[in-house]
Structures are given as C-alpha cells and as structure tokens.
Amino acid sequence: MWRSKLTSPLFQTRYQPQKQDRELRPTLPAFDTPTMTLKSAALLALIGTILMTALLAWNFVFTVLNVLRGVVTAVTLFSSFLYAFGCFTTAVFFYVFHRTQS
Numbered sequence: 580m581w582r583s584k585l586t587s588p589l590f591q592t593r594y595q596p597q598k599q600d601r602e603l604r605p606t607l608p609a610f611d612t613p614t615m616t617l618k619s620a621a622l623l624a625l626i627g628t629i630l631m632t633a634l635l636a637w638n639f640v641f642t643v644l645n646v647l648r649g650v651v652t653a654v655t656l657f658s659s660f661l662y663a664f665g666c667f668t669t670a671v672f673f674y675v676f677h678r679t680q681s
Contacts, residue, residue: 618680625673632670635663 615623642659645651
C-alpha cells in the first residue's frame with residue numbers, strides 16, 4: 580500500500596529535487612591556497628626518513644659490535660641490516676622524488 584503512495588503523481592510533483600538540492604557539497608570561494616604542496620610533503624618525508632636512517636644505522640653499528648663481543652647472536656645482525664637498508668632505500672626514494680618535483 581505504501582508503494583502506491585510513493586508512485587502517485589502527487590508525490591512525484593511535490594518531491595522533485597530542485598536545482599539547488601542536486602549538489603550536496605558546499606560551494607567554496609574560487610581561490611585555492613594549499614597549505615602543503617607535494618614538494619614540501621616530500622621534503623618532510625625525506626627529513627623523517629633521514630632521521631630514521633641515522634637511528635637505524637646507529638643501531639646496526641651497535642649490533643655489529645655486540646655480535647663481535649658475543650653478547651647477541653649473529654641472527655640479529657641480519658634483521659638489523661635489513662631495517663637499516665630498507666630505511667636507507669626509502670630515504671633515497673624520497674630524495675629522488677623531492678628533486679623531481681617542480
């Protein structure tokens with residue numbers, strides 16, 4: 580029974596969407612001032628990965644020294660190297676990405 584009310588001619592004429600109802604997003608002024616460009620975001624990511632690379636390289640050096648002293652096993656040397664190398668390659672990627680942005 581309710582279906583017949585929705586398809587009635589009275590419902591269709593009364594509840595037709597108006598032109599201003601069709602757009603749901605608010606209209607903003609025509610100017611655009613981005614707070615962060617892609618180049619500045621790449622620079623920020625590069626700085627963060629350089630700091631992480633320095634920290635992980637420092638950790639790798641201490642792991643090598645601890646393996647030589649016999650404090651930790653040699654397996655930890657492999658994982659420490661992988662972390663340092665992965666962070667270094669990410670830093671190189673962000674450096675190249677930052678340089679290619681205009």
